[in-house]
Amino acid sequence: MTISTAHRAARNAASIAMADAGAGPSSVKIYTEQGGVLLAVCSLAKPCGTINAQGRIALQQAAQQDLVLATGTPSRGEWCDGDGVPIFGAAVTDAWGPGPFQIKGTPEGGPFVIYAGGVVPLSDTALLG
Numbered sequence: 001m002t003i004s005t006a007h008r009a010a011r012n013a014a015s016i017a018m019a020d021a022g023a024g025p026s027s028v029k030i031y032t033e034q035g036g037v038l039l040a041v042c043s044l045a046k047p048c049g050t051i052n053a054q055g056r057i058a059l060q061q062a063a064q065q066d067l068v069l070a071t072g073t074p075s076r077g078e079w080c081d082g083d084g085v086p087i088f089g090a091a092v093t094d095a096w097g098p099g100p101f102q103i104k105g106t107p108e109g110g111p112f113v114i115y116a117g118g119v120v121p122l123s124d125t126a127l128l129g
Contacts, residue, residue, distance in 0.1 A: 008055030015087065016049045016057060022082020025062060028101060030092055030120060033075035040068045040120045065119040073113055074120075077101035095123050 003011075019026040026048035030040045043062040052058050059079070077099075078086040093099030094106035102123035106112055114120055 005053075005055040009051045012049075012051055012055060012057045016047055016051075019044075019048050019079065019081045019087060020046055022084070024082045024084075026082050027080050027084070028059065028122060029078045029080055029086075030074045030101070030114075031076050031078070032072045036076075037070055037072055039070050039072045039074055039114055041066055042120055042122055059122060061122050065121065068114050068116050068118045068120055071113065071116045073111075074103065 025046060026044040028042040028044065029038060030042065031038055043064070043066055045060040045062050047060070049057045049059045074092040077090060077092040079088040080086050090101060091097075091099035092101040092103065094108070094112045095102050095104050096106075096108050103114065104121040104123045
């Protein structure tokens with residue numbers, strides 16, 4: 001299916017509104033693949049995203065960064081609404097990877113691990129959609 005940029009932008013604007021409608025801030029929860037251990041929760045600003053020129057969502061991380069909860073290799077992420085309910089799930093990669101959730105500051109070709117007590121800055125990447 002091919003949709004126009006205007007259609008994509010309208011659909012994604014509705015996703016942003018849905019994510020922001022909860023009681024708290026929208027967030028991205030980052031998990032390991034094995035066992036699904038929650039490594040980090042990245043709070044997003046309100047509004048939690050903007051629509052770029054291609055009609056895609058660019059998430060906006062909150063000014064105050066959250067601390068990593070556990071050490072591990074990130075594998076998947078869930079964009080959650082303000083009530084913590086997942087609305088989108090996809091791969092988490094380093095800054096050079098293809099995942100829609102990319103983590104800045106990770107070494108190219110190096111181990112992709114985040115450490116408890118650190119912060120997880122999300123890359124300024126657009127969600128495909």
